[in-house]
Structures are given as C-alpha cells and as structure tokens.
Amino acid sequence: MSHSAEDTDPGLPAGDDGETRRDFLTLATAALGVGGAALAVWPLIDSMNPAADTLALSTIEVDVKGVKPGQRITVKWRGKPVFIDHRTPEQIEKAQADDAAGLPDPQADKDRVKKPEWLVLVGVCTHLGCVPLGQKPSQPRGEFGGWFCPCHGSHYDFSGRIRKGPAPTNLEVPQYQFLNETTLRIG
Amino acid sequence: MTAPSEPTRAAPTEGSPGMIGKAKDWIDYRMPIFSFMEHELHEYPTPKNLNYWWNFGSLAGIILVIMIATGIVLAMNYTPHIDHAFNSVERIMRDVNYGWLIRYIHMNGASMFFLVVYIHIFRGLYFGSYKPPRELLWWLGIVILLLMMMTAFMGYVLPWGQMSFWGATVITNLFSAIPWVGDAIVTWLWGGFAVDNPTLQRFFSLHYLLPFVIVGVVVLHLWALHVHGSNNPLGIDRKSEKDSIPFHPYYTIKDLYGLGVFLIFYMAIVFFAPNALGEPDNYIPANPLVTPAHIVPEWYLLPFYAILRSITFDIWFIEAKLLGVIAMFASIFILFLLPWLDFSKVRSARFRPIYKQLFWVFLVDCILLGLVGAKAPNDKVFPGIDNFEYVQLGQITTAYYFFHFLILMPLLAKFEPTRPLPESISEPVLGNRAEAGE
Ligand code: HEM
Ligand code: FES
Numbered sequence: 001m002s003h004s005a006e007d008t009d010p011g012l013p014a015g016d017d018g019e020t021r022r023d024f025l026t027l028a029t030a031a032l033g034v035g036g037a038a039l040a041v042w043p044l045i046d047s048m049n050p051a052a053d054t055l056a057l058s059t060i061e062v063d064v065k066g067v068k069p070g071q072r073i074t075v076k077w078r079g080k081p082v083f084i085d086h087r088t089p090e091q092i093e094k095a096q097a098d099d100a101a102g103l104p105d106p107q108a109d110k111d112r113v114k115k116p117e118w119l120v121l122v123g124v125c126t127h128l129g130c131v132p133l134g135q136k137p138s139q140p141r142g143e144f145g146g147w148f149c150p151c152h153g154s155h156y157d158f159s160g161r162i163r164k165g166p167a168p169t170n171l172e173v174p175q176y177q178f179l180n181e182t183t184l185r186i187g
Numbered sequence: 188m189t190a191p192s193e194p195t196r197a198a199p200t201e202g203s204p205g206m207i208g209k210a211k212d213w214i215d216y217r218m219p220i221f222s223f224m225e226h227e228l229h230e231y232p233t234p235k236n237l238n239y240w241w242n243f244g245s246l247a248g249i250i251l252v253i254m255i256a257t258g259i260v261l262a263m264n265y266t267p268h269i270d271h272a273f274n275s276v277e278r279i280m281r282d283v284n285y286g287w288l289i290r291y292i293h294m295n296g297a298s299m300f301f302l303v304v305y306i307h308i309f310r311g312l313y314f315g316s317y318k319p320p321r322e323l324l325w326w327l328g329i330v331i332l333l334l335m336m337m338t339a340f341m342g343y344v345l346p347w348g349q350m351s352f353w354g355a356t357v358i359t360n361l362f363s364a365i366p367w368v369g370d371a372i373v374t375w376l377w378g379g380f381a382v383d384n385p386t387l388q389r390f391f392s393l394h395y396l397l398p399f400v401i402v403g404v405v406v407l408h409l410w411a412l413h414v415h416g417s418n419n420p421l422g423i424d425r426k427s428e429k430d431s432i433p434f435h436p437y438y439t440i441k442d443l444y445g446l447g448v449f450l451i452f453y454m455a456i457v458f459f460a461p462n463a464l465g466e467p468d469n470y471i472p473a474n475p476l477v478t479p480a481h482i483v484p485e486w487y488l489l490p491f492y493a494i495l496r497s498i499t500f501d502i503w504f505i506e507a508k509l510l511g512v513i514a515m516f517a518s519i520f521i522l523f524l525l526p527w528l529d530f531s532k533v534r535s536a537r538f539r540p541i542y543k544q545l546f547w548v549f550l551v552d553c554i555l556l557g558l559v560g561a562k563a564p565n566d567k568v569f570p571g572i573d574n575f576e577y578v579q580l581g582q583i584t585t586a587y588y589f590f591h592f593l594i595l596m597p598l599l600a601k602f603e604p605t606r607p608l609p610e611s612i613s614e615p616v617l618g619n620r621a622e623a624g625e
Binding site: 045048049050051054074076078079080081123124127128129130131150151152153166167168 | 353356357359360361363374375376377378379380381382383385389475476477478480481482496499506507508511564565
C-alpha cells in the first residue's frame with residue numbers, strides 16, 4: 001500500500017506548517033503516558049525508604065550510673081554506635097576554650113551538650129561513615145584528644161568537633177534527654 | 188574468500204539434506220536464527236591481522252557466562268539476611284558439595300572479569316578503537332564497565348563480613364556529599380539509618396538482576412561491533428576481500444586457544460591461591476560498631492578509590508568530600524568524551540610515535556593510582572623521605588590522569604607528526620614493512 005501525503009488523513013486538514021490535530025493527539029498521549037508512568041513508579045521507589053517497623057525502633061534508654069569521669073561507653077541506636085563520654089573537668093574546660101579556635105564547623109561546646117559532663121554523639125564519622133577510634137583508652141584519639149577516624153584521617157576534639165582531616169562537619173549530636181540523673185533516652 | 192581450504196557452504200535456506208537439515212530449514216523459514224548465526228559467527232568477515240589483544244572481548248563474554256552460572260547455584264544456598272548471610276556462605280564453603288569450588292570460581296571470577304575487561308579497554312586505547320565509526324560501541328563498553336562495578340560492589344556485600352559491611356558503608360556514604368538531598372538519598376539507598384538488613388536484601392536482589400542487564404548491553408555492544416566490524420592493529424579500514432578472513436574457523440579457534448591459556452591461569456588461582464586477591468577481614472562477621480583499621484576495596488576499584496581520597500582540599504565553596512566524589516565519577520565519565528578529546532584521524536598508536544610513549548606513561552599512572560588506593564594516605568612512599576606521603580603521590584597521579592585526557596590527547600591530535608599509514612592491511616608499504624607485519 002502506498003499513501004501520498006494528501007490521502008493519509010482526509011479528515012484532518014493540515015495547518016500552514018504541516019501540523020495536524022493528530023500530531024497534537026500523539027503528543028498529548030505521550031505526555032500523559034510519561035506522566036502516568038512516573039506516578040506509577042513512585043510506590044516502587046518509596047518502598048525502598050525506611051519501613052514503618054524500621055522507623056519504630058527509634059528510641060533506647062541507657063543507664064549511665066556506672067560510667068566514671070574520663071570513661072566512654074558505646075551503645076547501639078538505629079544500627080549505629082552512639083558514644084557517651086563522661087568528661088572530666090579538664091576536658092570540659094579545654095572544649096570550651098576551643099570555642100574560639102578556628103573551627104571548620106563552628107559551634108560552641110555548650111550548644112552540643114545538655115550537661116557539660118555528659119557528651120553524647122553519634123559515633124559515625126561525618127566523612128564517609130566509619131566509626132572513629134578513641135572509645136577505649138588504648139585507642140588513638142588524634143591530635144585534639146577526642147576521636148580519630150582511621151579511614152581517611154579525621155581528628156575530632158573533646159567536644160566531638162572536626163578539627164583536621166577530610167570530614168566536613170562535627171560529629172552529630174543525637175536527639176536525647178535525661179529521664180533522671182543517670183538515665184538517658186536517645187531518640 | 189581468501190582461504191582456499193574454506194568450502195563454500197550452502198546457506199541452510201537453500202534446502203539442506205537430512206533430518207536435522209530439514210528441521211533447521213523449517214525453523215529458519217519461520218525465524219531465521221540459523222542464517223543469523225551463519226552470518227554473524229561464521230561468514231562474518233574479520234580483519235586478518237588481529238593479534239592476541241583481540242582475544243579479550245570473547246574472554247570477557249565467557250567469564251560473564253561463568254559468573255551467571257556459578258551465581259545462580261550459589262543463590263540456591265545463600266541466605267540474604269544479616270543474621271544468616273555470613274553463616275550461609277560458610278556453609279557453602281564447608282558443607283555444600285563443591286560449594287567451595289563454586290564460590291572460589293565466582294569470587295575470583297570477579298577479579299578475572301575486571302582483569303580481562305581492563306586489558307580489553309587498554310587495547311582499545313592503544314589501537315584507537317574508540318574513534319569513528321566505533322564511538323557508540325565504545326560508549327556501550329563503558330556502560331558495561333559501570334554495571335560491572337555496581338554488580339561486583341553489591342556482590343562483595345553479600346557474604347556480610349567486615350569488609351562487606353564497611354565497604355558498603357563508605358561507598359553508600361559517598362552520596363551524602365550531594366548538596367541538600369544527599370542524606371535523603373543515602374537513607375533511601377539503605378532503607379534505614381545505617382547499612383542493615385534492608386540494604387543487604389536489596390543488594391542481593393540487584394546483584395541477581397544486574398548481570399542480566401549486562402547481558403543485554405553486551406548484545407547491543409556486539410550489534411554495534413558487527414555493523415563496522417573489528418578495528419585491527421594497523422587501525423586502517425578493510426579495503427578489499429583480501430583484508431578479511433571469515434570469523435569461523437579462524438577466530439573461533441584462536442579464541443578457544445586463548446580461552447585454554449586463560450583458564451589455566453584462572454584455575455591456578457582458584458585452586459592454589461583462592462584468597463590471595465581477597466581481604467582476610469572479610470572472614471570476620473560484620474560488626475557495625477567496629478571499623479577495621481584499614482578499609483580497602485577490591486583491587487579492581489583501587490585506582491578510583493585513590494582518586495576519591497586524593498582531593499583533600501576545598502575549591503571555592505565546594506567541599507573536599509564532594510570534589511572527591513566528583514573526581515572519582517569524572518575519571519570514568521571522561522572516557523565517554525575520549526572520541527572527541529582525541530580527534531586524531533590516525534587510530535593505531537603504531538603510527539603515532541608520541542602517543543605510543545604516552546600510552547605507557549598513562550598505564551603506569553593507573554597502576555600507581557592502584558598502589559595509592561591500597562595504602563594508608565599518610566604512609567611514607569619512600570622510607571627515608573618524610574614529607575612525601577601517599578596522599579601526595581595520589582594527588583600527582585590523579586592530576587596526571589586528567590592531564591592525559593584533557594590536555595595531552597587534544598594537543599597530540601592537533602600537533603603530533605604521525606607516520607604514513609599502509610595502503611591496506613594486505614600490502615606492506617615501502618619503508619614500513621616491519622610495521623605492517625608486526
Ligand atoms: C557480572 C557478573 C557478576 C559479578 C562481577 C559478581 C561478583 C560477585 C562478587 C565480587 C561476590 C563476592 C564474593 C565473595 O567475596 O564472597 C559475589 C557474591 C555472590 N554472587 Fe555474584 N557476581 C556476578 C553474577 C552473579 C549472578 C548472576 C548471581 C545469581 C544470583 C550471583 C550470585 C551471588 C551470590 C549468591 C553471592 C554470595 C555468595 C558469596 O559471597 O560467594 N552473582 N558476586
Ligand atoms: S570516614 Fe572518617 S575520615 Fe573518612
């Protein structure tokens with residue numbers, strides 16, 4: 001079968017530039033199809049976000065009575081380590097004094113704690129997610145005495161602030177509150 | 188055809204004798220699959236001067252088949268759950284009949300796959316196989332490389348050892364460098380707040396899927412290849428029938444020979460040094476609270492890891508972390524632009540005296556990058572010299588990597604005095620005899 005330009009669509013007059021109503025219909029159908037497909041894909045994409053039960057596991061309670069000044073403990077929250085550091089007066093003093101040092105991610109020590117002697121941090125390096133060393137006295141704590149991330153060499157200070165290395169921001173402080181003198185709820 | 192010993196076979200459609208011949212004809216009439224194979228695998232005219240560097244394409248294809256075959260059997264005994272994955276792999280190693288063999292073939296097969304594909308790519312770089320009319324073929328090859336990297340990365344997570352877990356953590360965290368949406372993307376990738384069970388399960392699902400996507404892209408790669416045929420060591424087009432030989436039996440037998448040699452090498456590793464290429468830390472079950480002292484990816488990703496880590500400084504308002512990620516991705520994506528960065532009309536390095544040298548410099552640069560990727564950034568390169576650390580070597584080699592593509596290639600394309608090309612693949616050229624038959 002061969003069609004000439006005129007006899008393909010006798011019912012659809014061509015406009016000046018050769019565009020027909022059929023061109024419009026084709027475009028509109030294609031646009032609707034693409035839009036519809038994009039909407040239909042959303043549930044598939046969103047199904048990969050954290051599920052309700054994962055979100056539900058979001059708080060823990062920790063008893064810190066046995067943690068002496070100068071001691072640090074690690075607890076697991078949302079699959080990540082949380083560092084709880086019972087700071088000594090000297091460490092607190094140094095952390096506060098360093099508020100004035102040139103900090104890559106400036107933040108005062110008092111804004112990072114609820115009680116100065118308790119520093120609570122998400123123990124995940126803000127560079128690429130390794131767990132920094134320094135929780136045990138035997139581990140290296142870096143040039144600023146806080147934590148040292150061995151993966152690519154980030155140094156954190158007594159307030160968990162980044163001081164040197166590739167990490168862009170300070171160690172994150174999670175949401176937490178003191179339920180009483182020695183019990184913490186994280187999350 | 189040039190080969191006198193090659194009998195001219197009747198195409199099946201001309202009426203083949205015997206039961207099988209009739210059955211073939213019957214099928215071929217309805218779906219010309221036999222004519223297609225005859226055309227693409229038998230008659231398919233191929234330059235007659237291909238050297239052994241042209242074996243690596245078919246080798247890569249065979250390894251892909253081996254990976255899929257062993258992978259499907261592994262999946263029958265593997266459990267994608269954080270509480271069981273490590274033990275299910277140990278069970279494969281200890282209790283499943285030949286499980287150790289199948290796993291070692293799969294595990295080392297990934298290394299072999301990259302080795303072969305890297306040689307295949309460097310072959311292309313040396314002989315100019317990315318130049319017109321093969322740009323699309325080259326692109327499809329890079330797409331395959333990217334898919335392979337994703338597949339191997341996710342496969343490495345499956346045994347749920349320490350390196351699995353921390354490799355996955357570091358690599359997924361790369362996306363947190365993206366401004367504004369980075370953290371949301373990482374949470375989405377994880378399906379939680381850390382690499383955890385949802386992550387393992389989706390990685391298993393994708394690790395099963397992607398190899399078949401690779402198969403699809405390989406089909407496109409071969410389709411593009413068969414339109415203009417293979418490039419060759421001289422880098423000149425075939426001019427007459429005299430320049431070609433049929434693919435079968437000449438290259439089928441050569442590819443088979445290469446396969447034999449390659450399998451000896453591959454199986455020697457599988458049987459005598461199956462863990463030589465791996466990290467001992469991956470035989471320790473994953474522990475989200477303790478990072479191993481030294482995280483390294485598998486060897487085939489080391490050069491890219493080195494590029495990632497070598498950007499330790501901010502540029503304007505862009506943070507070092509983001510720049511590192513950009514540089515790492517750019518180091519692969521720059522390959523897409525190569526056909527335009529190197530616009531020299533001469534394909535083969537044999538006729539490009541300066542490029543020929545710089546090719547080797549570039550290869551050494553890539554190997555050095557691999558070395559840097561394996562070392563701790565602050566280790567000293569030379570024991571005696573204190574202020575030359577691997578970070579710095581990484582920065583130099585990274586800079587050279589981009590310098591090669593962005594500066595040297597266009598400059599050479601414009602100014603390099605190339606040597607005269609031979610008239611054809613068959614005819615040795617005056618004064619060029621040694622080259623033509625090389
Ligand atoms: C492009 C092809 C493929 C590549 C490059 C690849 C790569 C890998 C790698 C590097 C590992 C980790 C090995 C280890 O250290 O233990 C792995 C594991 C695994 N792969 Fe694949 N793979 C491929 C295809 C497949 C296919 C098609 C399947 C089918 C389902 C599969 C199933 C598995 C399973 C179940 C494991 C976990 C068991 C183990 O760790 O040995 N793979 N893969
Ligand atoms: S992950 Fe800590 S420095 Fe890179």
